[in-house]
Amino acid sequence: xxxxxxxxxxxxxxKEYGFVFPSSELxxxxxxVYDYGQAGAALKNNIRNYWWKSMVQLHENIVGIDAAxxxxxxxxxxxxxxxxxxxxxxxxxxxxxxxxxxxxxEEQIAKISAKxxxxxxxGRARFGDAFDEVQFRATNPNVLRNREKIEEIERRMKGALxxxxxxxxxxxxxxxxxxxxxxxxxxxxxxxxxxxxFSTEMGAVxxxxxxxxxxxxxxxxxxxxxxxxxxxGRMKVPFGIAQTGKAFRNEIVARQFIFRMREFEQxxxxxxxxxxxxxxxxxxxxxxxxxxxxxxxxxxDAYRYHDHLKLAHxxxxxxxxxxxxxxxxxxxxxxHSRTDFDLSSHERHSGKKLRYFDPETNESYVPYxxxxxxxxxxxxxxxxxxxxxxxxxxxxxxxxxxxxxxFLAPIQVAVLPLVKKDGLPEFALTVLDALRYRYQxxxxxxxxxxxxxxxxxALGTPMCVTIDHQSLEDGQVxxxxxxxxxxxxxxxxxxxxxxxxxxxxxxxxxxxxxxQSEGLPA
Numbered sequence: 001x002x003x004x005x006x007x008x009x010x011x012x013x014x015k016e017y018g019f020v021f022p023s024s025e026l027x028x029x030x031x032x033v034y035d036y037g038q039a040g041a042a043l044k045n046n047i048r049n050y051w052w053k054s055m056v057q058l059h060e061n062i063v064g065i066d067a068a069x070x071x072x073x074x075x076x077x078x079x080x081x082x083x084x085x086x087x088x089x090x091x092x093x094x095x096x097x098x099x100x101x102x103x104x105x106e107e108q109i110a111k112i113s114a115k116x117x118x119x120x121x122x123g124r125a126r127f128g129d130a131f132d133e134v135q136f137r138a139t140n141p142n143v144l145r146n147r148e149k150i151e152e153i154e155r156r157m158k159g160a161l162x163x164x165x166x167x168x169x170x171x172x173x174x175x176x177x178x179x180x181x182x183x184x185x186x187x188x189x190x191x192x193x194x195x196x197x198f199s200t201e202m203g204a205v206x207x208x209x210x211x212x213x214x215x216x217x218x219x220x221x222x223x224x225x226x227x228x229x230x231x232x233g234r235m236k237v238p239f240g241i242a243q244t245g246k247a248f249r250n251e252i253v254a255r256q257f258i259f260r261m262r263e264f265e266q267x268x269x270x271x272x273x274x275x276x277x278x279x280x281x282x283x284x285x286x287x288x289x290x291x292x293x294x295x296x297x298x299x300x301d302a303y304r305y306h307d308h309l310k311l312a313h314x315x316x317x318x319x320x321x322x323x324x325x326x327x328x329x330x331x332x333x334x335x336h337s338r339t340d341f342d343l344s345s346h347e348r349h350s351g352k353k354l355r356y357f358d359p360e361t362n363e364s365y366v367p368y369x370x371x372x373x374x375x376x377x378x379x380x381x382x383x384x385x386x387x388x389x390x391x392x393x394x395x396x397x398x399x400x401x402x403x404x405x406x407f408l409a410p411i412q413v414a415v416l417p418l419v420k421k422d423g424l425p426e427f428a429l430t431v432l433d434a435l436r437y438r439y440q441x442x443x444x445x446x447x448x449x450x451x452x453x454x455x456x457x458a459l460g461t462p463m464c465v466t467i468d469h470q471s472l473e474d475g476q477v478x479x480x481x482x483x484x485x486x487x488x489x490x491x492x493x494x495x496x497x498x499x500x501x502x503x504x505x506x507x508x509x510x511x512x513x514x515x516q517s518e519g520l521p522a
Contacts, residue, residue, distance in 0.1 A: 007326035010388045011257050013400065017459055019043065019384065019410075020258060032251065032262050039459060042410035042440060044265075044380055048244055050408065050505065051267045051374070054292055055242045058513050062240035062269065063233055067221025069246060073212050076197065078349035079220050079342065080313055081213075086193035088161075088169055089252050092180035093187040099180075100252050101169050101191045105157050108176045109150055110328060116146050154309055161310045166191040196249045198262075214248035219371065221245075222270045223342045226354055226367075230272075237356050237367055238281065240271040244376065256327055258377045265376040272367035274358065275340065280521040281370045282317050282337040287519045289321060289333060289372050295512050296405050298386045304329060314341035323382045332382060333374035340366040383408060387460060393485075402460030403483055406503040411461045412439040413499060416452050418468040420445045428467040431477065431492065435465075439499065457482055462503050465495065 014020040018037035022029045036044055056064045076082050088101040119142050124131045137143050153176070160168040170191045179186050198214040215221070222241045229241055244267045251262055258264075273281045286305070293303055301324070308318040315336045323332040343354040343366045357364045387402040406412065415432040417424035425445060435441045442461070444452050449466065456464050464480040471477055477495060480487045481502075490498060501507060 006388075007257075007385070009390070010326065010385050013388060013402075013458070014040070014257075014384060032255070032260070034258050034261065039410040040380070043383070043404065043408060043460075044376060046408045046410070047379055047383065048265075048267065048376060050508070051292075051376075052242070052244065053505070053509060054512055055240075055267075055269055058509060058516065059240065061235070061238065062242055062271075063229060063235070064242045065222065065225060065229060066245065067218070067225060067243060069215050070202065070212055071215060071221065071224070073210055074349055075220050075224060075346070076213050076216075078345045079223075080345070081197060081216055082195075085197060085216060086195050087252055088166060088191045089194040090170065090173070090191045091189040092183055092185065093189060094185045095180050095183035097180060097182050098252050101166075101173060102157065102161065104173055104178050105153065105169075105176065108178060109153055112146050112150050112153075116143050119143050119146075158309045164193075166193070194252055196251065198248045198250055216249050217247050217373075218243050218245045218266045218268050219270060219342070219373070222268070223346055223354075223369075226272070226343060227352075230356065237358060238271060238273045238277075240269050242267075242269040244268075256325075258381050259325065259327075259330065261377060266373060267376050268371065268373040270338075271370045271372075272356070273370060274361075275365055275368050277521060278337045278339065278368040278370055279317065282335065284519045284521055285370050285372050286319060286335050288516070289335060289374075291512065291515055291518070293321065293333075295508050296383070296408075298383070298405070302382075302386060303332075306331070312336070314338045323378075325382065326385050332378050333372065336371045336373070338369040338371050340368050342369060343367065399454055399457055401457040401482065404460035404462070406462035407505045407508050409460050409462050409503070410440065411442045411456070411459055412463065412503045413441045414452070414456045414461045414464045415441060415443050416449060416464055416466045417445050418449060418466060422469060423472055424467050424469070427471055431465060431467065431495075434492070434496075435499070439503065453480065453485075463499060 011020075015022075015037075017039055019040035021035045021037050023033040023035045024030045052064065056062050076085075089098060090101045090104070091098050116137075119140060120133060120136060123136045123140065124133070153172070156168070156172050159165070160172065167190070170188065173188060173191075174186065177186060197216050199211045200214065202212045222243055225241070229235060230239075244265065246263060247266050248263055251260055271281060271285065290303065290305075294300060303324075304322050306320045306322045306329075308315075308320070311318055316339050317337040319335055320331040321333040321335070322329040347354050347366065354366060355364045356367050383404060384402070387404045389401050389403055390398065391401065392398050404410075413435055415428050415435070417428040428443065428445075432441055432443050442456075444455070446452070447455075453464060460482070462482045464482070466478040466480065468478065476489045476491050478487050479490055479495060479498060
C-alpha cells in the first residue's frame with residue numbers, strides 16, 4: 001500500500017469512528033476547517049491533559065493561565081506580527097493554485113534527501129552486516145554530491161529569506177525547475193508576501209473602533225500578563241507560564257488533513273530566565289520535551305531534531321522536533337530562545353515596565369525567554385497516524401486496530417456482557433459503574449463478542465472486560481488486551497490494579513517526573 005493510500009485510510013477511519021469530521025459538511029464543508037467527533041474530542045482532551053499535568057502539575061515553578069483570544073491591536077504591532085507575520089506566496093498561472101515559495105523549495109530538498117536514503121539502502125543491501133552507515137554517508141560520491149546540492153539550496157534559500165529578497169527566491173524556484181503538481185508547468189508569478197492574520201471589527205457598528213485580530217498565537221497573552229502572574233504568584237526567576245488555546249492563521253495552503261488548518265489549538269509554555277542563562281535552558285527544554293514524547297511510547301525512530309535555517313526576528317536559537325507523519329518528517333513542536341524581544345517590545349509600546357528584580361543579584365532586568373510550543377492538532381494527528389494499523393492475524397483474518405497509547409485512548413475500558421440475558425448485563429453494569437470514576441468506559445452488548453472486540457480495536461480501546469456465566473459464580477472477569485489480544489481472568493480487585501498499571505496516567509507522569517532533573521542547569 002502506498003503512503004498516500006495509507007494516509008487516505010487514516011482520514012477515512014477518523015471519520016467513520018467519530019474522531020474527525022469535515023466542518024460544515026452538511027453545507028459541503030469549509031476549506032481547511034475540521035470538527036472533532038466524540039472519539040476525537042476525548043482523545044484531544046486526554047492529550048491536552050497529559051501536556052498540562054506534565055508541564056504545570058509536575059513543575060513547582062510553572063503555572064497556567066487562560067488569556068483572551070481578543071487582545072489590544074497594539075500587542076500585534078509590538079510583537080512584530082503586523083509588519084512581519086508573512087509567508088512568501090507564489091501562484092502558478094496555469095492551475096491558479098497558490099503555494100508557499102519556501103515549501104516548494106523544501107519539497108525539492110526532500111526529494112534529494114530521498115535519493116540519499118535510497119543510496120544508503122543500496123549500500124546496506126550490498127555490504128550486509130559489514131555496512132557502516134556513518135562512513136558510507138561520509139565517503140560515497142553520490143551521497144556527497146547530493147549533500148552538496150542540498151547545502152547549496154539551503155544556503156541560497158536562507159540568504160533570500162534573511163534578506164527578504166523575493167526575486168532571488170523565485171529565481172531559485174526557476175533554477176530548480178520546480179513544477180506545479182497540478183498543472184505540471186513552471187509558469188510562476190512573482191513571489192510576494194502574504195500576512196497570515198485574520199482581522200475583524202470590534203464595536204456595535206462596524207468601523208466604530210479600530211481593527212482587531214484573531215490571535216495567530218497564544219504566546220503574546222502570556223507576555224502581556226508577565227507582571228500580573230509574577231506579582232500575584234510571587235514567582236521567582238526562573239519560572240514558566242503555560243497556556244493552551246485556539247489560534248487562527250489565514251494559511252496560504254492549508255492541507256494534509258488537520259496538519260495545517262486555519263483554526264487550530266496550541267499548547268505553549270514561556271520560561272523566563274536570567275539573561276546569559278538562556279542557552280542552558282534552551283538545551284534543557286529540548287531534552288525535556290523529547291522525553292515527554294518518549295513517554296508516549298510511539299517509537300523514537302519517529303522523531304528527530306531540526307535546527308532552523310532562518311531564525312525568527314525574536315530568536316537567537318530555534319529548533320523543531322519533527323515527526324514522521326505519513327507524508328514525511330514535519331514540524332511537531334518548536335523550542336525557541338526568544339531573548340528579551342517580547343517583553344522589551346511590550347515595554348516600549350505600552351510605556352510600562354516589564355522587569356524583574358532579582359534578589360540574588362540585586363539587579364532589575366528584562367528576563368529572557370525560552371519557549372516550547374506544540375500544536376495540539378498535530379500531536380493528535382501524530383498519535384492517530386502512528387496508531388493506525390492494518391494487520392493479518394495467524395488465522396488468516398484481518399483487523400484494523402488503533403494502537404493509541406493506553407493512557408490517551410478515548411475509551412480506555414470497554415465492558416462487555418457475553419450475552420444480553422441470565423444476569424450478565426446487570427453484573428456488567430456494576431463493573432462499569434465501579435470503573436467510570438477513574439476511566440473513560442463504554443458498555444457494549446450489541447453483536448457477537450468477536451465483532452465487539454473488532455469494533456473496540458478500531459476505536460483504540462486498550463482493554464475489554466468480558467463478563468460471562470462463570471463471572472456470576474466466582475466474581476472474576478476476562479480482560480482482553482488490544483495489542484496482543486491475550487486474555488486473562490482477574491478478580492475485580494485484581495482488575496483495578498491491572499488497569500491502573502496498564503492504562504492509568506499516574507505511572508506515566510511518575511516516570512516522566514523521575515527524569516525531570518536530567519540536564520537541569522545548575
